[in-house]
Amino acid sequence: MSTDYQQAREALGRRLRELRLSAVGGRLTGTQLAQRLGWPHSKVYKLEGGRQTATPEDLRAWADGVGQAEAVEELLARLRGFESHIRSWRRQLAAGHRPVQDTWNVAVDQARTIHAWEEAVIPGMLQTADYARHIFLRYADLYGTARDTEEAVRSRMERQTWLYQGGRRFHALLWEPALHALVCPPSVLAAQLDRLAGHVGMDTIELGVIPLTASLKVPTANGFWVLDNSLVIAEDWHAELWLDDTETVASYRRVWDRLAESAVYGADAQNVINRARRGLHPR
Template identity: 85%
Template sequence: MSTDYQQAREALGRRLRELRLSAPGGRLTGTVLAERLGWPHSKVYKLEGGRQTATSEDLRAWSHAVGQPDVVGELDARLKGFESHIRSWRRQLAAGHRPVQDTWNVAVDRSRVIRAWEEAVVPGMLQTADYARHIFLRYADLQGTVRDTEEAVRSRMERQRWLYHGGRRFHALVWEAALHALVCPPSVLAAQLDRLAGQVGMDTIELGIIPLGASLRIPTANGFWILDDSLVIAEDWHAELWLDDDESVASYRRVWDTLSESAVYGAGAQNVIGRVRQGLHTC
């Protein structure tokens, strides 16, 4: 969890404690407030200590329970302010994968230069429809979400039109491990590798592959995208982080630049893809 996010959550917790202690009818103990709300006693102190993220419903209930309903708007604004940076999969995927893809499309369409690092999958901008379909199915099973697979695939394929507009540049870094990962049937992966090989050399794409045997200055950690050096989108198992502060963007850019030093490009990338493709058993 990002430091900025945690600090904002702790600040919200301090505000909640302040409201409890300044209740119009007299300061309330955590026990009394928990009884009024019908919550476990521990929830009050987790929220106040910044160890649990409040929901809008929690904040509304808290405001009324401490006799200060007029602060609902303020608390909700605080919550939305720091939640805009961390978007939980549970909330994002409540309506399926298509809305998430549509949100990405808007951000990508506004960008001129994109840098992507993927250590486990082929970047979405370079995926075939069949490969993308299997990725969405895997995550729908994991998260137990709506299966709007075909709509999500269409949205992702629509995003790829960005690659065919002049004046744009997609710098993709991929760890070789992602080329071996059977997150789909071997025949689907074979077609994906063939397409990837065909994308090497496109004037809007710079594809770097980090071979498994390459010397690494830093570990290959989680994937992330940098849009116009002004926005970072990074994925974790619980959420997607959207970071737009200068310090975070600069940090991720240093990571990307460092990883890129271990990559091979052009003919070297073609050789790695070809070697993986040759060793893939599709029968």
């Protein structure tokens, strides 16, 4: 969990405690408030200690329970403020993959420079439509979400127009296993690798590949994107993190720079890609 997110959750907890101690009719103990709300007493202490994320319903119940209904809007605003940093897949994908892709399109369109790191898949900005289609299907199966696959693919393909606009620069880093991962049929991966090799040398793209044999300065952990050195978007299995505090962004850029030291570029990157391509047996 991000530091800024946790700090905000703890700050909300402190505010909830203030409201409990200044309850209309006299201060309440945590146990008294829990009894009034029909909650286990541990929930009160977890919320106040920043160890559990409150829901909007929790905040409304709390405000009512301490007799301070006028505090609801303030509490909800606090929740919206820090929840915007961590976007659960359950909530994001409730309406399918297309809305998520559209949100990405807005953020990318505003950026001039992007630094991306992917250790397991080809970056979305460089994917073929067929490869993207299989990625969306895999995640739809995993999360049981709506299958708006074609709409999501179109949105992702629209984002790639960014690569053909002057004044933009996409710095992409890949770990070699991403070139071999059969998240799609071999024939689809073969076409994807052909496309990827064709991107090497474009004036808006700097493509680096870290070979399996490379010495690593840092471990190859989860993928992330840095937009204009002001916003980081990182994915985990439970959520997508949008992080914009200066210290966190700087940390991710340091990681990207360390990884870049292990990458090969130009003809050497093409050789790694072509080697993976030759190892495929499309069917």
